Amino acid sequence: MSRIRTAGLLKKKRNGEKITALTAYDSSFAKLFHECGVDVLLIGDSLGMVLQGLDSTVPVTIDEVAYHTRCVRAGSSDAFVIADMPFMTYPEPLIACENAAELMRAGANMVKLEGGDWLVETVQALTRQGIPVCAHIGLLPQSVNVIGGYKVQGRDEASAQALVDHALALEAAGAQLLVVECIPTHVGKRISDALNIPVIGIGAGKETDGQILVMHDMLGMNADYLPKFTKDFLAQGGSLRGAVSAYVEEVHQGKFPAPEHCFD
Ligand code: KIV
Ligand code: NA
Structure with a gap:
């Protein structure tokens, strides 16, 4: 399978084809996911939780x-x-560019940052330096100590509208992709409809342009922890390849996420 690029993702949105994404942290899973037709692989800072066993993403470093x-x-x-x-690797544009360069040198095609319109100058600077940006709004795990927990965002009209406004500002600044995390289905739809760039959701309902899950969650690795918005595809698929193929197929067919995986 050849590499899909930003233009390919945009085309999928325009054609109403769902984009599939998973987190990946090592070569073996990355190879398998790519072979199973997953469009986008994210090296998430969720690695702090699923690989390092920490209770948040805050201690994860650029290295x-x-x-x-x-x-x-x-x-x-x-x-x-x-x-x-x-x-804290993008507190201002220049520092962000230097840190993002590390990730580009390591092989990334794009970098992702958490936050709203306060990142406009940073997104502009990265894009000007040749670094494509995926923005990330809704639940911001790096801000868990400010938010006070992992909670659904955008539930009232004012905060839903604020999310739409942040999304539009980030798109105007040059972001080429947007991740939305833990928001009601209707807000996921509103943001996806408002933007030209593809919107990929996690816990954001089935109306977004694509879906992403943390690989450990969709493989049901942690018996004590299966968030509402995820599903144990390994139990269903019977093998690693079966699980990933089932995920890809269900996203394409609009079967995942089902209502029980969504917030309203
Ligand atoms: O770190 C991560 O895995 C993420 C996804 C949940 C989008 O940011
Ligand atoms: Na992340």
């Missing part, structure tokens, strides 16, 4: 994300790979 980006790239030379900018 750690760069290391895992190299691993993913080594396993899937043709995959479209996004790397997360960790906590």
Whole structure:
């Protein structure tokens, strides 16, 4: 499978074809995911939780994300790979550019940052330097200590509208992709309809242009923790390949996420 690029993702949105994404942290899984037709691989700072056993993404460093980006790239030379900018690696545009460069050198095709319109100058600076940006709004795990927990965002009209406004500002600044996390289905739809760029959701309902899950969650690795918005595809698919293929197929067919995986 050849690499899908930003233009390919945009085309999928225009054609109403759902985009599939999964997190990946190593070469073996990256290779398998790519072979199963997953469009986008994300080296998420969720690695702090699922690989390092921490209780948040806050301690994750740029070197750690760069290391895992190299691993993913080594396993899937043709995959479209996004790397997360960790906590406090983009407090201002110049610092963001320097840190993002580390991830690009490690093999990323795009970097992702958490936040709204306060990142406009940073997104502009990155894009001007040749670094494509995926923005990330809704629940912002790097801000868990400010928010006070992992909660659904955008539930009232004012905060839903604020999310739409942030999304539009980030798109205007040059972001080429947007991740929306833990928001009601109707807000996911509103943001996807308002934007030209593709919107990929996690816990954001079935109306977004694509879906992303943390690989460990969709494989049901942690018996004590299966968030509402995810599903154990390994139980259903019977094998790793079966699980990933089932995920890809159900997203394409609009079967995942089902109502029980969504917030309203
Ligand atoms: O770190 C991560 O895995 C993410 C996804 C949940 C979107 O940011
Ligand atoms: Na992340």
